[in-house]
Amino acid sequence: xxxxxxxxxxxxxxxxxxxxxxxxxxxxxxxxxxxxxxxxxxxxxxxxxxxxxxxxxxxxxxxxxxxxxxxxxxxxxxxxx
Numbered sequence: 001x002x003x004x005x006x007x008x009x010x011x012x013x014x015x016x017x018x019x020x021x022x023x024x025x026x027x028x029x030x031x032x033x034x035x036x037x038x039x040x041x042x043x044x045x046x047x048x049x050x051x052x053x054x055x056x057x058x059x060x061x062x063x064x065x066x067x068x069x070x071x072x073x074x075x076x077x078x079x080x081x
Contacts, residue, residue, distance in 0.1 A: 013044070014044065018036065019034060027068065028068050030068060032067070060075055
């Protein structure tokens with residue numbers, strides 16, 4: 001699966017379910033600075049696990065993997081392979 005598709009899926013989920021309607025993000029936005037907190041991160045993890053049928057192992061639950069949509073997509077892509 002292409003990372004651009006993964007980025008768009010996660011972006012849509014975050015914008016529709018987590019962030020306030022006036023906040024916009026793109027692939028390189030720092031998600032923490034955009035307002036994603038630890039509770040939101042758990043919601044994103046659960047979305048990814050349901051959407052893509054992958055479990056994110058504990059050793060992948062590091063801040064760098066959740067910094068941007070690009071980093072999240074790269075993590076998901078690696079798990080799908």
